[in-house]
Amino acid sequence: MTVSNTQPNPSSAATSEVVISTEKVNIFYGAFHAVRDVYMDIARNQVTAFIGPSGCGKSTLLRCFNRLNDLIPSARVDGRIMFEGTDLYNKQTDPVEVRRRIGMVFQKPNPFPKSIYDNIAFGARINGFKGNMDELVERSLKRAALWDEVKDKLKQSGLSLSGGQQQRLCIARAIAIQPEVILMDEPCSALDPISTLRVEDLMHELKQQFTIIIVTHNMQQASRVADMTAFFNAEAAEGGGRFGYLVEYDRTQNIFNAPQQKSTQDYVSGRFG
Amino acid sequence: MSSFTNESSSGSNGSLAIARLIDRIFFGLTCAFAVFIAVILLWITAQLFQAAYPAIAQFGLGFITTARWNPVEDIYGALPQIYGTIVSSIIALLLAVPLGVGVAVFLSEDFLPAKIRTPIAFVIELLAAVPSVVYGLWGIFVLVPFIRPFLNVIHQTLGWIPIFSTAPDIRGMVQAGIVLGIMISPIIIAISRDALVSLPPQLRQGSLALGATRWETILKVLLPAALSGIIGAVMLALGRALGETMAAAMLIGNAPRISASVFDPASTIASLIANQFAEASGLQVSSLLYAGLILMLLTLAVNVLAEVIITRFQQIE
Numbered sequence: 408m409t410v411s412n413t414q415p416n417p418s419s420a421a422t423s424e425v426v427i428s429t430e431k432v433n434i435f436y437g438a439f440h441a442v443r444d445v446y447m448d449i450a451r452n453q454v455t456a457f458i459g460p461s462g463c464g465k466s467t468l469l470r471c472f473n474r475l476n477d478l479i480p481s482a483r484v485d486g487r488i489m490f491e492g493t494d495l496y497n498k499q500t501d502p503v504e505v506r507r508r509i510g511m512v513f514q515k516p517n518p519f520p521k522s523i524y525d526n527i528a529f530g531a532r533i534n535g536f537k538g539n540m541d542e543l544v545e546r547s548l549k550r551a552a553l554w555d556e557v558k559d560k561l562k563q564s565g566l567s568l569s570g571g572q573q574q575r576l577c578i579a580r581a582i583a584i585q586p587e588v589i590l591m592d593e594p595c596s597a598l599d600p601i602s603t604l605r606v607e608d609l610m611h612e613l614k615q616q617f618t619i620i621i622v623t624h625n626m627q628q629a630s631r632v633a634d635m636t637a638f639f640n641a642e643a644a645e646g647g648g649r650f651g652y653l654v655e656y657d658r659t660q661n662i663f664n665a666p667q668q669k670s671t672q673d674y675v676s677g678r679f680g
Numbered sequence: 681m682s683s684f685t686n687e688s689s690s691g692s693n694g695s696l697a698i699a700r701l702i703d704r705i706f707f708g709l710t711c712a713f714a715v716f717i718a719v720i721l722l723w724i725t726a727q728l729f730q731a732a733y734p735a736i737a738q739f740g741l742g743f744i745t746t747a748r749w750n751p752v753e754d755i756y757g758a759l760p761q762i763y764g765t766i767v768s769s770i771i772a773l774l775l776a777v778p779l780g781v782g783v784a785v786f787l788s789e790d791f792l793p794a795k796i797r798t799p800i801a802f803v804i805e806l807l808a809a810v811p812s813v814v815y816g817l818w819g820i821f822v823l824v825p826f827i828r829p830f831l832n833v834i835h836q837t838l839g840w841i842p843i844f845s846t847a848p849d850i851r852g853m854v855q856a857g858i859v860l861g862i863m864i865s866p867i868i869i870a871i872s873r874d875a876l877v878s879l880p881p882q883l884r885q886g887s888l889a890l891g892a893t894r895w896e897t898i899l900k901v902l903l904p905a906a907l908s909g910i911i912g913a914v915m916l917a918l919g920r921a922l923g924e925t926m927a928a929a930m931l932i933g934n935a936p937r938i939s940a941s942v943f944d945p946a947s948t949i950a951s952l953i954a955n956q957f958a959e960a961s962g963l964q965v966s967s968l969l970y971a972g973l974i975l976m977l978l979t980l981a982v983n984v985l986a987e988v989i990i991t992r993f994q995q996i997e
Contacts, residue, residue, distance in 0.1 A: 473889060475885060478884075503891055503893050506888060510890070517882035519905070520883075529887075529890065530891065533892050580886075581889075584891060
């Protein structure tokens, strides 16, 4: 089951319902062609990992899923990214609405300079949450496996926590607004191994309810947490520069044990990247 | 200097000793500079206190609570000037804080392309360098004649409220406060903008990724995060408004009385000193310096307050 950059293969995630599907996605920064011709389907309630060497466009693609690339004026997306039947880059699609349904956790933990409580409550408040806020905060922190560590200091600043706790706070913040998909952009790259393990355990928990897409440089991490893995690679373009493309997208065990492409084999066995 | 550092990095014993010596000299030098500033501050305070002492001995704290300034009978009390200093500064802040923070937000966001934004920010910083006497002249000849009809409308419609009960002239408390406000807003704009621009971009991304709109992000994430910088800017601006001499002296009307109406002429400590110092003698000089001491304590109090507020907010950060 191989997906090359030219042949769409929608059956790759056929075992369960498709949440996000991309069709011939090309991403540009000004004249620079960053990502070429990506076709892929992301399955619901699974963890999908994007792996590949630096500059292969995996983070760039991830940031298209919640339209965070809109912040970069020169960024442009061609092709179609369908989320639950709507085209994310349709002119009528409101990026604010998209981001309420597709949450994100960043590479560096970025809690707001507010109390732990307000970090969680912020997203709910701006989304017009009318229920019991204390309950929501507690539930979100519990689901992010942070409650026991912070329950006595909810009024303290989110920045007073350790790096691993901050990242779990950011995960709690993301799940508090009940998104359908959570994008994680190298969420453990700034964390120590023990914190990393806790976040990975959390992903196993969270995929019961959310769809998770994670970009990672750590192949062991991908093999530990992901159901599906997409391998991206970068290639020199004619006329200078490099562009990223999707090489292979398959079940994680196939990518690591029986890859169809030689470059995937080389990458997962540590021969480059 | 560079030759020393090169030698010390080569690692021989002699150059290490030199490097250590330079370290100590540098330490001593910076220490001396720091002490120098503290000494100057204490010296000024002590001198001011000494020169003001005859008036302090004569009037005591009654100087702050009485409203008479009578060189003929040699009786002085600076309440109208203290009141005028504080009220004109508050009026200035009422205008300058919304204006300054608003412009700072506008210039820190990408509403305008960077090619236009950067020159505008530069011009605003230049505004902070315009001499206050120029602001005073501009106030008298341009701004106040322009806004006087509007102040008149306020007087005519809201004149039954005591603070608007008199017809505005060219000179008066509000007139001076408005010019002061325009004068101090570049400080607020420049420093608040720096505070907003230096926020980590992850903060904005984090907020937007939660489905916040641009305005929710600005009002609920970026401004609170930059608050300590903005408060610092406001306090610095307030310090300038309190101590501002020239523009206030030209516009406030220098009337040593407390009027219920903010359109009436008033007086500030700095304008009082500027107007009378050259011709004063004896107890009048001491009284002017006493008023100066009070102004200094007032500014000091503002700065300490700013420091307290900033540290309180930084604890939350």
